[in-house]
Structures are given as structure tokens and as C-alpha cells.
Amino acid sequence: MLCNGPRPERQRTLGTRSASWLAPALLCAAFFALRVLEDRRPLRQRTAPAGPRLLRNAATGALAAVTVAVPNALVTRPATALVERRGWGLVPHLGLPPAVRPAAALVLMDYTLYLWHVLLHRVPQLWRWHRVHHADADLDVSTALRFHAAELAWSVPWRAAQVLLIGVPRRTLSLWGVLTLAEVMFYHSNLRLPLRWERALGGLLVTPRQHGIHHDSVAAHQARNLSSGLSVWDRLHGTVGPQLPQQTLVMGLPPGPEGRA
Ligand SMILES: [Zn+2]
Numbered sequence: 262m263l264c265n266g267p268r269p270e271r272q273r274t275l276g277t278r279s280a281s282w283l284a285p286a287l288l289c290a291a292f293f294a295l296r297v298l299e300d301r302r303p304l305r306q307r308t309a310p311a312g313p314r315l316l317r318n319a320a321t322g323a324l325a326a327v328t329v330a331v332p333n334a335l336v337t338r339p340a341t342a343l344v345e346r347r348g349w350g351l352v353p354h355l356g357l358p359p360a361v362r363p364a365a366a367l368v369l370m371d372y373t374l375y376l377w378h379v380l381l382h383r384v385p386q387l388w389r390w391h392r393v394h395h396a397d398a399d400l401d402v403s404t405a406l407r408f409h410a411a412e413l414a415w416s417v418p419w420r421a422a423q424v425l426l427i428g429v430p431r432r433t434l435s436l437w438g439v440l441t442l443a444e445v446m447f448y449h450s451n452l453r454l455p456l457r458w459e460r461a462l463g464g465l466l467v468t469p470r471q472h473g474i475h476h477d478s479v480a481a482h483q484a485r486n487l488s489s490g491l492s493v494w495d496r497l498h499g500t501v502g503p504q505l506p507q508q509t510l511v512m513g514l515p516p517g518p519e520g521r522a
Pocket residue numbers: 378381382391395475
């Protein structure tokens with residue numbers, strides 16, 4: 262009897278600890294798998310050596326991640342706690358079966374991420390920071406790490422508002438973060454998928470060819486293909502970009518005033 266007491270708690274602690282390492286480990290594995298695959302099946306020709314860009318983009322991403330860790334802990338996590346404690350937000354009031362609520366929250370999080378991406382391009386104060394992501398001379402999986410710390414800092418209050426308005430508990434928010442990061446790495450990658458696969462996947466998710474158009478240095482193209490997970494939001498809002506051969510695209514900022522902050 263005495264020995265039985267602490268065991269469940271200890272097992273739960275160990276289980277939680279191993280689960281907390283699982284997602285980062287899987288994301289790292291996915292990153293390096295994409296990095297290998299895009300060298301084997303490149304979609305676009307590189308204009309700069311991959312190594313220095315990878316280091317620069319990883320350093321930029323690491324700085325941004327460290328910068329937002331504290332505001333996220335102070336703002337976003339308490340927001341999820343409020344949702345859990347007080348039942349705030351839309352999803353808990355839709356009358357959905359409990360098993361369906363996380364899926365509804367994930368879809369609404371993805372939709373509001375689309376809206377955030379629209380703002381990043383349309384509000385000059387936000388474009389000033391998002392342009393750092395678009396300034397990459399090539400587009401590959403390392404571009405998925407290239408976000409200015411200020412852009413991520415601006416996203417913290419937006420994320421907290423998403424959580425409170427949609428009603429997102431902590432576990433669903435963590436799941437959304439992992440799924441979104443995996444998808445962001447996938448469609449930034451320079452991976453040439455068979456066209457059949459792209460077409461089949463593109464009806465549901467953003468693909469490397471779709472997002473390649475968004476990173477073309479033509480300003481009109483950067484205002485298109487703004488979805489960040491599910492591809493349906495571009496179709497709903499009429500922001501689907503043209504289908505162009507990827508080899509004709511020039512990654513980077515638009516020349517002239519449109520590329521400036
Ligand atoms: Zn963008």
C-alpha cells in the first residue's frame with residue numbers, strides 16, 4: 262500500500278516529461294528530413310550557398326524564440342488558463358461534442374493566423390518586421406525559422422486574443438503550435454513534390470509551390486497565397502495566387518517602395 266501511493270504521480274510526471282520532448286524531437290527530425298529531401302529533389306535553383314543561410318536563419322529564429330518565451334509565458338499561457346477555468350471563448354459555447362471542440366479550435370486558430378498574415382502585409386508597422394522573413398534570397402526549410410523577434414513579439418497579443426476569443430485550452434494551443442510549425446517548414450521547403458501530390462495536397466494544405474508564389478519578389482504575388490496552414494482561406498477570400506513555373510520566380514523583397522518598411 263505504502264509503495265503504491267507515489268507511483269501514479271511519478272509515472273504521470275515521467276510521461277509528461279517524455280511527451281514534452283517528443284514534439285520538439287519530431288519537429289527537428291522533420292526539419293532535417295526536409296533539408297535532405299530538398300537537396301535531392303530541388304524545386305527551384307538556389308542563388309546562394311545553403312550553409313551560411315541556414316546558420317543565419319537559425320540564429321534569427323533562435324533570437325526570436327528566446328525573445329518571445331517570456332511574453333508568451335506571461336500573456337498567452339494565462340489566457341489558456343482563463344479559458345480552462347472560466348469557459349471563455351466561442352468554441353465552448355457552440356454546443357459541440359467535447360471530442361469535436363479541439364478540431365473546431367484548431368480550424369479557427371488557423372483562420373485567424375491567415376488574418377494575421379494579411380495584417381503583416383498590409384499594416385506598415387508590421388510589414389517592417391515581416392519583410393525580414395521575405396528578404397531571404399532563397400526559399401527553403403530554413404526560411405521557416407527566419408522571423409524577426411519584433412514580428413513574433415507583436416504576435417503575442419494577437420495570439421492571446423485568438424486564445425480568449427476562440428476558447429483554446431493549453432493542450433490544444435500546444436498541438437496547434439506543433440502542427441503549424443510542421444506545416445510552415447513543409448511549405449517553405451524547396452522540395453519538388455510530384456505534381457499529382459501537390460494538386461491532391463493543395464486542395465487541403467498550403468504546398469511548397471503555392472507558398473513559392475507568395476515569396477516571389479513581385480509585390481502583387483506577395484499579397485496572394487496568404488494561408489498558413491489550410492489552403493481554403495485563400496479560396497474563400499479570393500487571394501489565390503497565379504500558377505507560375507517555379508524557375509521563373511525571384512525570391513526576395515519587391516524592388517522600390519513596396520519592399521521598404
Ligand atoms: Zn508573408
